[in-house]
Amino acid sequence: MRQTITIKDVALRAGCGVATVSRVLNNSGSTSVDMQQRVQAAADMLGFEFSEVGRSLQSSTTRTIGCVVPSLANPVYADAVQGAQEYFQAAGYQTLLVCTNYDTEFETQAIRTLTAKQVDGFVLTVSDTIFSEGLKSIKSRGIPHCLLFSMASDDEQSWSVDDLSAASRVSDAFVEKGHIDVGFLALKFKSSDRARQRYQGFVLGCHRNGMKKPALLEINEDSQELTSFLKDFLQKNPTLTGIFASNDFLALATIRSARALGLNVPGDLSIVGFDGIEVGTMVEPSLATIVTDPKMMGRGAARTVLSVINGTSAPVLPDPKLTFSFRAGGSLAFPAAERADDEKAATLSPSNNPTNKNDKIQQERLK
Amino acid sequence: MRQTITIKDVALRAGCGVATVSRVLNNSGSTSVDMQQRVQAAADMLGFEFSEVGRSLQSSTTRTIGCVVPSLANPVYADAVQGAQEYFQAAGYQTLLVCTNYDTEFETQAIRTLTAKQVDGFVLTVSDTIFSEGLKSIKSRGIPHCLLFSMASDDEQSWSVDDLSAASRVSDAFVEKGHIDVGFLALKFKSSDRARQRYQGFVLGCHRNGMKKPALLEINEDSQELTSFLKDFLQKNPTLTGIFASNDFLALATIRSARALGLNVPGDLSIVGFDGIEVGTMVEPSLATIVTDPKMMGRGAARTVLSVINGTSAPVLPDPKLTFSFRAGGSLAFPAAERADDEKAATLSPSNNPTNKNDKIQQERLK
DNA sequence: GTTAGCGTTGGAAACGTTTCCATAGGGAGG
DNA sequence: CCTCCCTATGGAAACGTTTCCAACGCTAAC
Structure with missing residues (x-):
């Protein structure tokens, strides 16, 4: 078992040379009808x-694309990967997937492995465009690639959301509802281009709107619990009326934590997310957020890579202004006159807190 | 550019034969220190x-596993894929991903392609274990594989949730809260082993608990809108007090639709989901559901495949009773004395309904 | 001094394909 | 009848690796 049938076996059975089998089965070169039938019959029978390995060696092309993303737990990446994979599939390319878990060491290693596997191209979300070893090596080797949700340099394309403008738009939404003093909440701030971009855009937007410079709450992955961090944060910033979370999962978790602290959302604290994942419309209050289209991004990146491979002209990137839109939601409203008493939060039964296990799962999600 | 450097180039530069280069760089055979340095230097310089292509041809092994799932839009599969991918990665295997979109035609085609790519094994969720052409071909070729969330036959392993028992457990939960007449809601019922299993288990459980046989509401993918279907369903089953949805997204969508119809959840209608996706704990009321651990399942399936490949003994499957647990939630409670008036629902403003675009996205999700 | 054995090395085959080139056969045109 | 060309076919090289085998030089033992 497991001994594979090769073109030689077919040739032997059909009583001809391997070249003829290749020609018949690939419809290349000229072959007689008689021979076509014999070869076909032999191939079917066996x-x-x-x-593809033999083919790849000979053609020095694998029809395989390496796809590197941080994680599939975040639906943004899951959707993007799915979009890219579908596009590649339709074009006859396979997708080699690697999740880096936001680990740059891993990222470098993964890219090396995929390069050795001779992928024809890459679609990747790197944690840091400038310092990525892997990206550097891809470029130096001249392997076709396209970035996804990452900042591109001049000589390459990137399909990504205009984080700067989108975050700025969020500040508009806040100021429209009368918020002056809001904060920014991010997980893995250090190792994410995106979170930094969003913060930067948010700071600029707040400044432009005459708001206070937003305070930054950064959670590292081994923080035990969002709720207690949030509590500290709010105590340090007593006049804060809103929080912009760097992604929707984080925003939903923040709503939950705020409630656990006895706060009313949006009365005591307004929350705005980023990404526009669909469950945001199912919760009560619905989540105000920036809506994006990750699947389209994935497809786009796939198109770009294939265009580079085929030497055709690259697709035009979407207008940055159209890479996102703001979705209003019940989680953002005019602030109440006064925030609920913090004492109340302190007396809240601990049983309302999420269990340890759930918290662990959640942490993975939030990345 | 893009001309690759081969072992011959290194040999030439180091002034030795290719065999020596291979030995040095792979630490196999015996080599002199002098030669080691020369080869290493040449390799580094170039x-x-x-x-891997050349290697694969020679070793007839690719260190690549094909991973076939319906979709990444469903976090259950996304997590499972991530779990499997991580395990494979750690073992030095790469993962070739295909999403079938629940299309059996696609599934067959994808498996054929991956077979041609000479994957060393498969992890797959097929839509129908018995009739899957692809699975048949994998078996007949004797390629190592492991099923994931699919029913296995005797000669293979499957890592999956005990859908039958889990669904039965849901009926227990319903009866504990005094429900007698409940329904089952599924998307893609026809093309999903899993939905059918869950319905079957639910029917059995309800019978055992002395409840009515649950009515089945089946939504096909081009249904325009869950809300109107739900309305019809509730009118046809006026005494219904609860609904078991075949997955959590569907459950959340059902809660939203019920609300749009002016119903109170859980007062007028209790909802229970399946899968235990994490946002279920973030919504209000929280979603009662069956909790599963897809990532662990993915890892497990990966372990099984590698054990088959390496000829080591297969890992023991988890006790079926431990593949799930029930999570109580606010969406399941004692029914109110009487359901809210249907008239109220009819007069509800249509603006409360989700937009068309969101509905489309939602449909994909629900799969 | 001869030989056995060991450490080191290179040549070549093999893996499965495609494709170039050569060859053979046959029909048409001179 | 000879030549030319076109179609159909097979042999063989090439793609990049690993590994078997042979060969070479050396040391140690007889």
């Missing part, structure tokens, strides 16, 4: 399938 | 990396 259940022959070409080995 | 930036040489082995071509």
